[in-house]
Every structure is written in C-alpha cells, then in structure tokens.
Amino acid sequence: MKTYTGILVTSLAVVLLVSIVVPSSYSQEAAVDSETGSNEQYRAVFQDVQLGISKGDVRLFSRHFAAQVSVNLRGDENGTFSSNQMFYVLGNFFKSRRFAHFEFLTVGESDATPYASGEAEFIQKGNKEAVQVYAAVSFVGKKYVITQLTIY
C-alpha cells in the first residue's frame, strides 16, 4: 500500500516545481498602448538602466524588459530576445566586462518612444573600450518597458 504514498510524494515534488512555474509563466503582453505614462516613470527606468550598466548587474533593471527586446552588444549578441533571454544575454555580457564609467547624457521623447543615450567605458581583457549606449522604452501594460538596448 505504499503505492499511493509514493504517488503522494511524487505529486508533492512536482507541486513544488509547478508552484514555481505557474507564477512565472509567460503571458503575452499587448502591443504598444495608445496612452502614455509620465516623464518620471520612464526617467526612473533609465535611472535603473544607468545604475545596472554602471554596476554590471542586469538584475537592477531586468524587471523593466519588454516581452521582446531588440539588443545590440559590442563584441557580443545582436538580435531580438525575450525578457528571459535578455537576463542571461546581458548577464554574460557583463560577466566578461567591467564598466568603468557610464552616464546617460541625453534623455528624450520622440514618436512616443522615450529614449536615452550616453557614453560608457568598459574594460575587457585589460583593454579599455568606449561605447555608446542607447535605450528606448515603450508604454505597455500601464508601465514603461525597455524595447531596445544598444551598447556599441
């Protein structure tokens, strides 16, 4: 009769897994909303991006990623990736580079797509490289999300 004890144990193990799956399961966001948020909202996003890039820590701004993000990284990946993929793609990028300095110099809005750009310096294998950073956000699902990030 240990039969069903085993089933119960297995079920509990799988429930633990599912309990992690269900909250993080993907739900497709709507296309770009017609309405927009406030300046403070997207400026806050850019601040997080600035901090994250400066510290080389994607966790500081990964919550702002859109469902699909277009990305261009110098010496690294180039394409459109999901927010989950972005977490690891950027994580790998930061792992091999140490950012010495970064600041957004321009923050502007155009075609309802606020953007920010600036210059950064990072050190990779002892070589210092200067790159330009471009981040664009869109208002989706009542908040601003990062739709494009270029570090090139």
Place this chain on the structure above:
Amino acid sequence: MPTLGSRIHSYVAFKGRSFASKIVPVVSALLLLSFLVEFLILRYYDRNWDLIVEQQAIDNLDRATTAFIGVQRETRRVAAEVALHPVILASLSESGGNRNEVFEAVSRIAREQNIGIEVYNTQAQLIAWDGSSEPSHQREIQIALAGQLASFVTRAQVFSQLFVVMPVRSQGAIIGAILVRRTTELNYPLSNKLIVSRGLAEQLTGDLGVEVEYNFSTNAAFRKDGRYISAPLIGIDSSKVGVVSVARPSRGAYLESIANTFHSWNAVLWIALLATACVTLGTRLATIQTVAARSLAITALIWVVRYALIWLDLPSTVVHISIFDPTYFASTFGNGLAKSIGDLFFTTVALFVNTVLVGRYILSKDNGTTPWWYPNRAVFRWFLVPVITTLVFLFLRGYAATVRSAVYDSTLRFNDPTVIVPSFELAVMVMSLFLLSFCLIGVVVALASFAYALLAGMSSAAKASSWFVVVAAFVLTAGVIEIIPSDPLVPLLYRLLFAAGILCLAYYLHRQRIHQRHIATVRNLLLVFGLSAVFFFPVLDGNVHDRDRDKIEAYALDVIRPADSWLKFILDEALEGFRTGETVNTLTSGDEDDFDRIAFDHWAGSTAAREGYSCVFAVSDSSGYEVSRFMIGGQATLEMYHRLLNDRPKAKLIVVERNGTGVNAIRVYSGSIPITGDDGRVLGYGHVVIAAGQQALFRGESPSVLRNESEETIEAFYRPIAVSEFHDNRLLTSNNMLLPIGYEVPAAARTQLADPQRASVWVDERIDNTSYETFYIKRPTALGEIVSLSVPQLGFVWHLISILKMFVYYAIVVLVFGIGIFIVQWLRGYRYEFTFRDKLLGALLVTALLPLIVLATTGRQLAKDRMLETIGKRLEQETATLAVSIGQRLQGEEGIVQEALSRYVIDQLANEAGADFNLYVGNQLQASSRPELYEVGILDKRLSGLAFSNTMLKGKRFYLQTETIGTYQYVVGYRTLVSGDGRIAGIVAVPTLYRFEEVEAELSRRNALIFGLYAVVFIIIVVIATTFANRIAAPIHKLTLATKRVARGDANVTVGIRKADGEIGELIRSFEMMTHELARSREELVHVERELAWKEMAKQVAHEIKNPLTPMKLSMQHLRQTYKDKVANFEQVFDEVSRTMIEQIDTLSRIAGEFARFARMPKANLESVDVNAALRESVSLFDQDVNVKFEMLLDDHLPSVRSDKEELRRAFINILRNGIQAMNNSGKMTIRSWQEGGNVCLAFSDHGIGMSDEVKAKLFQPNFSTKTDGMGLGLAITKKSIDDMGGSIAIQSTVGEGTTVTIVLPVEHRQNSPRS
C-alpha cells in the same frame, strides 16, 4: 547464475563503500591541490609580473610572426604545385596548349585551395585566371619572369591579401609566371553569408587573448604606443611586407585566463566528485524499504544534484556547445533550471528519471494493502478528489507554460516547413519537451488512479460508479478553470480532451491491474509516449501560430512608425565616428590613396552597416569638394546627399525629411559634421544620409547581402509577408500581385476598425484561391490610412509536413529510449528473442525502405536539378531580354558600351528585365546595376575565368555557371552581346546572388514537399508491413502458443484459426488432429495409470499396514495365551501388549496421515510471495540447531512469484533438510537466487555424499527413500507443489561431491494460477 546486471549491481552496492572511500578522498584531494596550485601560480605571476609580461609579449609576437610565415609558406607551396601543373606547362610551352583546359585546371585548383590564381606568359600577358583582378601586379610579374620569387601583401577595401609570384620553368628556361593570392586579413567587422573568413589577427587575438594587429600598408611602422610590441613581416624575397604588433598582456586579463583554465579543470573534478557521491548515495537510498521514504530520498538526491550542477555552472563550463547559449533559449524559471536549452534538457532528464524511479518503486511494492494514512472517513476522501483534479490541471498549465516559454523565449524556428533536418539546438529542445510530456502523462495518470482509489477503496475490484465520479470531477474542474481570471494557457476543448485521454489510459491500466497483468510493460510505455505526442503537438502548434502573429504585429508597428529616435541615434553615432584621430591624420597627410578608403572604413564600422540601412557615407574637404564616398541602397539617399554636399556647418547638423506618401514614404535622415584638426582648423566635413522606410520591400533595394546575419527581419520571416496600403478602405499600393486594383478592406475589418478605440484587427481572407491571415492596423498619424500585412495561411499540407516532421523527431526519441531500455534489460540478463513476426516485419521493412531511400535521394537530387534548370531557363530568358535591350540602346554602335550605359539607363534596363545585371567588356566589368559589392572588393570586377573561356574562347552564346562566395552558392547566367559584324561586343551576366533568399526558400519548399511525400509513403509502408507481418505471423504465433500448452500437458488445445489455408492451414489441421489423438491417448493412459496407481497404492497400503499388524497379531496371541495359562504376571503382560498395540496403532495412524497428505493436497492460497524472504525464513529454522553454515547469495531485485507461501516454505524446508542430512548435519550449504528472463531461479547446493544416477532417477517417486525413516514422500510432494506453481525442479549430483537442487519459478505476471 548471477547475471551481468546483478554482478554490476552487487559490485556497486556492496563494493560502493570501498569505491567511495577510495575515489571520493582522491578527487577531493585533487580538488584541494588544484586550488592550492592555482593560488600559488596566481601569486607567483602577480609578484613577478614585470618580468613575465615582457617574455609573454615576446612569445606572443613570435607566434603572430610565425603564423604569417606559415601562411606564406603554404601559399608558396601551392604556387609551386601550380607552376608544375602539366596543362599549364603545356600551355606556356612553345607548342602551346588548349587555353580552355588551362582555365579549367586553374579554376579547379583555385576552388580546392580557396585561393586566386593568375597565369602569365613570357610577355607578361594574362593567359588564364580565377579570382580577383585587383590590383595589377605587372612589376611583380616582371620580377618573376626575371627568375625571382617574390611575395607581398596588398590591402583592398575589405580584405588584405598575400601574393606569391613565381617563375614557371621548363627544361631550365622560364616560360611564364604564376601569381597565387590568398586572403590573410579581413579589414572590417563584417560577417554574413558572403564574408565568412576570419583574418589572421582575429584568429590570433582569440587564441592568445591579446590584441594582434597586422599592418600591411606600404609605409607600415612599428607602433609607438607602449602597450604594444612590434616586429617586421618579411616576404619570401627578404623584403619587408608589413608590421605585426601585439599588445602586452594586461595583468588582470592574464591572471583571469589562468584562473579560467583552472576553473575548467576544477569543473571536471567537481563532476567526478558529484557523480561518485551520487552513485554511492543513490545505491544506498535504493535499499530503503519504505516506498515513501525511498521516493522522497531519491527525489531529493536528484534535485540536489541538479541544483549543484547549476551552481557549479556545469557542464556548460566544460562543454562549450551551442545548446548552452541563451540566445537560442533562456528562461529564468526555477533559478536556472531552464537558463538554456541544455539546462532545460538536463532538468527534464532529471524529472524523467525521478518519475520513472518513483513509479518503479510504487509498482514494485504495490501489494494492494491499505496504507496507514489512507483517510478512513469518506468525507476526507471526497474532499481529496477535487484537490487532485485541480492539481492535474495545474500540472497541465505548468506544462503549457513551459512549451509557451520554449517558443517565446527562444529564437528557434519550430514547425518551419522549409527545414527538413532540425538543427542540433531544435532537436534537443524538442526532445526535452517530449520528455516533459511523458512525465506529465505519467504523473497525471497516477493521480487519476489515486482519485479513483480514494472513491472505490483500496481493493482492486472495478467499481464503475467511482469512475463516473472521477470523470465528473475532471470535467467539472476543467470547466471551473475557465471562469477563473488566470489564463489557463490551453482552451477548454483541449482540457476536456486531455482529461478524456488521461482517464481512458488510467482506466485501461486499472483493468490490467484487475486482471493481475504487469503494468510496467513496453506496450504501456509506448502508450504513454504516444499519448504524450498527441497532447504535445497541439500545444506547440498553437504557440507557434500565436508567436507568428506577434511577430507580424511587431513588423506592422515598424512599418507604420519608423523608430525615429533610433535612426537619429545611428546618424549621430555615424557622424561622431568621423571625428576620430585616424580621419584627422588621413585628411592632414593628404595621401589621396587613403582618401578613397575613409568613407568605406567609417561605414563598415558603423551601426548603419550592421543594421543594413540604405545609406551614404562621405567626406568632403574644407571647400566642400567630395574626397571619399561610399553608398549602398536606394537612390533616395543619393538625392539627399547631393543637397547635403553644399552644407558646411560649423557644428553637427541633422535634418529629417519625409519623401513620398503612404507605405512608399521614406524618411531620410541626413547630417554633416565638421572635422577639425588639433589646431581647431576645419579639415573637412563628414556627411551621412540614412533612409528608412518600407520602400525596400517593393524595389528589392535592401542591401541585405552586406548586412550581418539576422533572422529578425521582415524579409527573413519564413512565410512571405505582403505589405499593402489602403486609403479610405481602398487599396493604394501592395507588393501582393494577387490583390486586384480597387481591392477594399474586408467588411469584417472595416467594422471593427471603425471603432475609435480599436487600432488593429486580424482577419482571414481569401484572394484568388489563396487563403491569407491579414493584420490590419490604422496609421495613427493619418486619418483613413490603413496598412495591412498578410501571410498565406498555414494549409493542410503545412500542418501535415509539420506533424510528419514531429513524428520523425518523436520516433527518433522513442527509438533512443527503446535502445536504452534494451541495453538496461540486456545488462540485467534479459535476452530478447526475435519472433517470426519480428523477423518478417524486419524483412518487409528493409525490402520496402531500401528502394524508398534510393528514390528519395534521387528525387531530391532531381528536384534540385529541376530547380537549377528552371533558374537556368529564367536566366537565359532574362539575359536574352537584356541583350536585346542593350543592343537597342547601342543602336548597333560597337565599342561604346560604357558611354551608352549611364547609371540611369542601367537602372532602367534592370527594372525592365526585372533582374539585376552586370555588363563585361573583354574580361572587365563595365557596368552593374548593383555596383556596391564590386566597389568594396567583395565581388571580382574581372569576368570569371571559366565564363571567359566558355563565352569568349569557345563562343557559347549562353553559359550557366555556379559560383561561390563565402558560404553561399549562386548561379550566374552569361550571354554574349554580338555586334553587327558578328564580333563579341560584351557579355551580359545575371547573377541570382541578390535573390538568394527567394531561391533558397524555393529550394527548401521543394525539399520539404519531397520530405513530406516520402514521409507519408514511409508511414503507409510501415502500416502495411506491420499489418501483413501480423496477419502472416498470427497463425504461426497461435500455433506456437498451442504447442507450448501441449508441452505443458494441456492436450485439449485448438489453435483457433478457421480460415487458414495453404501450408499453414494444413499444418494447423494436422496439429489439431494430433492434439485430438494425443488427448484421446492420454485419457486412455490416465485410465490405465489410475488403475495401476490404485493397485500400487493398495499394494503399498497393504504392505505398510501389514507391518504393524504382525506385531499386533503376535501381541494379541501372546496376551490370549497368557490369559489362558493364567500366568501370574498377566497384568504386566497386559500392560506391555496394550502399549505395543497403541504404538502400532500410532504407526498405522502416521501411515494413514502420510498417504492422506500425498493424496489430498490442500487448496492453494495464492498470493504474491517474496521468494528471498521465504528462503530466509526457511533457513532460519535450521541455522541455530545444526552445525551447517548457510551462504546466502540472493538477488535483491528479485521479482515476486505468485504461489502458496506455506507450500513453498514446506518445499524449501524439505530440500534444506535433505541437504543437511546428506552432510551429516555439518558443512556448508550455498543458497542462491537470481532472475533469468521471466523466471526466478533458486539453487540449493550441499557438499554431502551425493547420489548415483540410479538413485537420482527414482528421487521423485513416492515411496522411494535412501533413509531408514520416513515414507519417501517428501521430494514427491515438493515436486508436485513446484509443478503446480508452474515451475520445475531439477537435481544435479555427483557421488562424493554433493548435490544441487535447482528450482525455476515463473515471475508473478506470467503465472497462470494453475490451481486457482
């Protein structure tokens, strides 16, 4: 005999302790040593860095220099081979040779060696060639003709090339010269289908971990920057050909590279340590008796190991393969459980192993008893049922979420009809999802069975009413989930079908359990796999379709609203790029040779180049005169550029203009920037123009050939996307030629878009017999303007091909698992015997599939040939059209091709012909409708050697040639332009290079269709072959089963086939007659035997009874006589006589009892019996009382048998007692158990006196005994018991050595309870 499997198991299980105790400390010590060595090395390098860095830099420089010398040596070797080629020697000799043959030989060598070759005669005239024509090397050729060897490097736009020139000698005399060219360096970070080579510097930078730079310019100098050390590069003629510079390694990077090396080595040690610990711990955990505890422990172990691997970043640290690349797939689920395809695969494998192991524990220990925790109160049981059904649908949602994540969090192309063989990444992903499906079905079916058990109780009897309640609970839960706000991710219909499938399987397995059949069979396993596939396809298909629509919506947003800020950023970045010191130096130096390169250099390194925008990059001097320009893409940029040239701004200036209207509108972003020297003087101006818009789709002007490879473009979508523009619901323009003029937005879309709150809508529409799914979206900035993006609907064939492909992938997965199971079973001693049906099926499949494979291969080649033929015909037609058009433009005037064909005319001709073209005069390019690839040196301006040979020398009017650039093969059609007097005025060429996406897609479509067709035929063949094999083999199979029954003693057998004819029918009829005759004979024999048995029994009974009767009679006579004689001690005699009488009566009673036991066996109480336990119990009766040592070699994984436990124990005791007595109560007795196929085998070996053959022959006869006491019935009873259990008993014995009694019992699921 213990099998190989059991030996391995016993080795791991029993010797695990010593194994672990030896290996684990060794690996741990190695790990600690590795850490220590790493620490010491890093400290040493850190402290002595100043000394080490110089030596390291010199070593690196040496390697960089040696690498160049190696390339040079190899090129020289090839040049020497070419110079000795007989065809070339013949052509250059005085007798002369066939020039066409020289072209063919040169072309062949050049392709094989991936080089360029030129052959010159003694007058330095070019005889034959293959490869690029630029630059001209007349001076070097003269050197070679003078008998010298020389090498040099030239830097073209994109590539730097190494040249080796060599004289060709014949009989000591110089008869010509050879020039061989090899690409050594890629000057720009371009990488696409056309440019795949990696330069030397890039290769070495990757290998050495420091920057390596080759400078091949004529005035190359050592780098003055202290970070670098430089060395000259010397050619084979000892002249300097360039300079190589290598950066000194940085302390941090160098130490990091050492640490990384140790990290990889440590990772291997960690894996070894983890694997050893896992095997040891797993083996011990498997011995835990309680199923729950064992399941929990194994589950914990599996997931601890899995997370340990994630924590250690293994195996991705050691194995650098693409499946660990997050750009293919990554999910943040479970803190790294699915951070790549590889990790997802390992996670699903862990889940699979977990499910299988726990399932195995459950099934092996299932004895139908009620567990202690089973709720006694019905109310609790009823409460648990909805909890379980909710759990089932939660699992389903989790599964759907995983499949969705696999589609959305990846760049993999699932269900792409143009892909036949899946990529490695896709194959691993699909395999992972299949495993997940399997686990889902396995767990959910177990839960459904549990829900039933809660309602019906733990007895195995079927209760239909309980199943009805379970079905109702499933249906109800499936419906209730629909009204819960959270997205269930699968539709209601799917959930209901899923529930139906699960319940059917659970019921089927339950029925098998009722009929006491084994559940863990291969058939049931395949059933679960099958059901997994059935439920997997729709979820994947639905998600792929949803993702396609999402992508099209994203493309639509790009179309209606170009990313303004992004393009301004690109423009800004491009303009800022002109302010580099290099540009300033070039402009200051005034070297006009370098001026040409400035624009291309800047473009090649810009984001605009990487993104593939139509653009112009230019530099003008301080007075506005253009000094350098590079243009790629449409005319819109050029027009804007001419206006821009007049700008001489004091600061950066950016202008955005919109040209055209609607979908044809182009936004042109232009800007200029002053380039100033160190003294602030303006040296010149940088100008950039970038155009963005949908126009590229309509004119085919997208410079995608130069774009870095990316699949995220509207053109790269696997279904052709048509873009259309509507104004006031009427069609303005479209690139879908099927849309008629005046076409209107469908009513369904119109109605919905009339709602001001609604911006877009999906509509299914049918145009000219083609079904489309179309996305209509309102342009937000222009009232009444609607843009639509249409894709052809995925029709039946598409779905069929997708499913067939999945079927093939799935079959491969199942096959892999099947082989795995086969190997495991083989290790465990199970040998699969191929039946007649298996062999027949195999033969039929081989016979049918071999021709199919040949046909498929031939068919694929034919399709490819046909495709090339079609392309050839099209090129023939297009070149003919162009030849006529050009001829008309020239109006018969020869020799003025270049003057007559202005840029405007070229574009016009290309538009008329609908194809891009090149025009050659002699062997040089004179005009091209797509000049950019020629201008930057990616394509050769000189006519291909073979084309020249075939058209100019052989005089062919049309010649088709397959050419290669990078990884891309394309076809070029060449047609001669013949002047009025019959001479060849030029050659027009149409390459398919610019249409390679279209050609590739067409070829893929044809391949996919062929694959689909043959896959259908394959499935039909498998079905037919299986049906035939079953039908043909069925009578043989039934006959075999009947024969087995006869062999077991059942003569009343019929085969059960009435319609069999031919030899098989005759065989069956003969067999049935034979069995009938056998049954009759047996009845007679039984009758005779029974009579004989009665007689024997009567004789035996009489004999046995007579023995005690004699003393009884004598005693009674003695008593009577004593009484008559009035003997004084009569009382004493009476007492003695009566005691004797009682003793003899007891003897009679014992005799009667023994006979009764032999004649009347009690009714068997069949149950599942653990044979090992019964053996241990039986042995325990003796091990205290006798001086015999019992050696127990028992297989712990022995399956149970179905028998009467007491009867089995009595049999064991009987054998043990006989053995002990044979050894006179002292010695060693060995008892072994093992599994052999479907049987449990037992062996009892003693070292007693043994038996002769004569004794052995009578051992199982009743009344036979070698002992003085007993009736001689013990072994007869034992044999009868074992026979009744469906088993057998055998005795091997040698006099003086000992005896072995072997018992074979069928395992539980094969036993047919003979006495029940």
